[in-house]
Amino acid sequence: MALDPSDPASLELSAAEMRAMCEAATARVLAHLANVERQPASGDVDVEALCRAMREPAPEQGRALEPLLDAFFDEWMPRSLTTNGPGYLAYVPGGGVFPAAIADFVADTTNRFTGARFAAPALVQLEANALDWLRAWMQLPAGARGIFTTGGSAATFNAVVCARERHLGAEIRRGVVYTSSQAHHSVFKSARLAGIAADRVRAIDVDESFRMRLDALESAIERDRRDGLSPFLVVSTAGTTNTGAVDPLDEIADLSAREGLWHHVDGAYGAFFHACEELRPLLRGLPRADSITLDPHKGLFLPYGTGALLVRDGAALRRAHDATAAYMPEPSPDDLYDPSRDGPDLSRGFPGFRVWLTIQTFGAARLRAAIAEKRALAIHAANALAASPHVVIDAPPQLSLFAFHVTWPGATQREEDAATRALIDRVAERGRVLLSGCTTGDRFLARVCVLSFRTRRAHVDACIEDVTAEAAHLAQL
Numbered sequence: 405m406a407l408d409p410s411d412p413a414s415l416e417l418s419a420a421e422m423r424a425m426c427e428a429a430t431a432r433v434l435a436h437l438a439n440v441e442r443q444p445a446s447g448d449v450d451v452e453a454l455c456r457a458m459r460e461p462a463p464e465q466g467r468a469l470e471p472l473l474d475a476f477f478d479e480w481m482p483r484s485l486t487t488n489g490p491g492y493l494a495y496v497p498g499g500g501v502f503p504a505a506i507a508d509f510v511a512d513t514t515n516r517f518t519g520a521r522f523a524a525p526a527l528v529q530l531e532a533n534a535l536d537w538l539r540a541w542m543q544l545p546a547g548a549r550g551i552f553t554t555g556g557s558a559a560t561f562n563a564v565v566c567a568r569e570r571h572l573g574a575e576i577r578r579g580v581v582y583t584s585s586q587a588h589h590s591v592f593k594s595a596r597l598a599g600i601a602a603d604r605v606r607a608i609d610v611d612e613s614f615r616m617r618l619d620a621l622e623s624a625i626e627r628d629r630r631d632g633l634s635p636f637l638v639v640s641t642a643g644t645t646n647t648g649a650v651d652p653l654d655e656i657a658d659l660s661a662r663e664g665l666w667h668h669v670d671g672a673y674g675a676f677f678h679a680c681e682e683l684r685p686l687l688r689g690l691p692r693a694d695s696i697t698l699d700p701h702k703g704l705f706l707p708y709g710t711g712a713l714l715v716r717d718g719a720a721l722r723r724a725h726d727a728t729a730a731y732m733p734e735p736s737p738d739d740l741y742d743p744s745r746d747g748p749d750l751s752r753g754f755p756g757f758r759v760w761l762t763i764q765t766f767g768a769a770r771l772r773a774a775i776a777e778k779r780a781l782a783i784h785a786a787n788a789l790a791a792s793p794h795v796v797i798d799a800p801p802q803l804s805l806f807a808f809h810v811t812w813p814g815a816t817q818r819e820e821d822a823a824t825r826a827l828i829d830r831v832a833e834r835g836r837v838l839l840s841g842c843t844t845g846d847r848f849l850a851r852v853c854v855l856s857f858r859t860r861r862a863h864v865d866a867c868i869e870d871v872t873a874e875a876a877h878l879a880q881l
């Protein structure tokens with residue numbers, strides 16, 4: 405950058421300089437994306453020495469952009485999981501659709517204040533529209549409200565606060581939260597952050613399909629009531645991280661209604677499957693939830709940084725967050741969305757715009773087709789692997805995730821666990837796909853989650869080939 409030396413306090417760049425910066429970044433981004441198919445599914449992330457060597461004080465003088473970008477693309481980024489690549493089948497994949505990046509660029513350079521409606525009402529309305537589209541896909545009523553968050557964890561935290569505010573007040577210490585033993589750890593973390601101590605969170609047992617057991621839930625509630633405690637919240641999961649299990653949402657909604665509990669559904673992985681009408685039966689009861697966590701940066705293929713919370717009783721969301729001050733203008737009319745009244749942030753980025761621009765440019769139909777395709781691909785992979793004599797599918801795909809282990813005649817469970825761990829490593833070494841594992845109950849399982857928009861039939865076929873071959877190899881050792 406050629407900043408003017410005679411004006412040392414200026415941070416303003418010329419149009420030519422900005423264009424050059426854009427071109428430098430664009431060239432590298434496009435080269436990276438053109439090559440993303442051929443990147444190994446995981447770079448070498450065992451680089452503690454490199455990280456220590458990277459420590460440095462802030463530079464006193466500005467440096468040129470291009471060498472910094474080169475270091476990002478050539479040295480640092482490759483030492484990571486290739487989370488935007490087609491072979492990323494580990495954990496719950498994210499996305500990285502391009503229109504969202506353009507939205508961020510436009511939002512960041514125009515830097516309008518969208519934390520409160522008054523400062524950019526029409527822009528805030530774009531975010532309101534995006535939230536309303538999500539609400540409609542989840543079939544929540546028109547009175548529901550929502551917020552965009554930094555992720556699913558933050559959304560669940562806000563949901564716990566809403567439930568706590570409605571049900572507990574000063575009686576916080578008596579409040580009890582119920583979730584399943586398969587729940588995401590963000591549920592336990594959210595409860596703690598919301599002031600609900602660990603001894604007031606129950607991890608309910610699951611059935612053989614890894615779904616929350618209703619009888620166990622019911623008796624835990626009964627026991628807590630007998631002990632003078634105040635059950636107030638059930639957090640069920642629409643697609644667990646371990647095995648993709650969908651809790652019996654409809655039955656839990658019944659029970660919650662009967663018991664007067666708030667029912668939150670953690671749909672960080674699975675909720676967007678409800679956007680596809682033909683898949684709604686898989687998530688039966690979801691629209692009855694009091695609140696839903698969604699993760700546009702998973703199921704809507706956005707880049708990391710955007711979760712969402714929808715709350716059926718919009719007034720409850722607002723009650724939990726609304727606050728004012730003398731320096732703030734008059735609140736908006738109630739029918740108009742005003743972000744800081746419904747969420748914890750005031751100043752923030754403009755998450756609604758990246759969601760809005762993504763949906764506008766692709767259209768809902770194309771996004772739904774992509775979501776449905778991921779499920780079809782997972783079913784294809786699970787069926788193909790089930791045909792291998794060395795693979796046992798422990799959890800068939802309920803949505804687009806399945807879990808399995810390696811087996812052979814006479815194998816003990818310990819040997820199977822070790823072989824399954826080895827399989828994940830050996831498949832990763834082949835460089836085409838990356839799986840991850842989990843321990844559920846007492847068994848170690850490998851898991852495949854198809855959710856990256858770049859994962860298509862050819863990549864899933866590569867996964868089938870590599871897993872089949874490595875399972876056969878491990879079974880013969």
Ligand SMILES: *Cc1c(COP(=O)(O)O)cnc(C)c1O
Pocket residue numbers: 496554555556557558588590641643644645670671672673699711
């Ligand atoms: C990813 C995930 C979360 C956490 O969401 P973040 O966006 O990573 O904070 C919570 N629950 C489930 C089921 C998830 O898959």
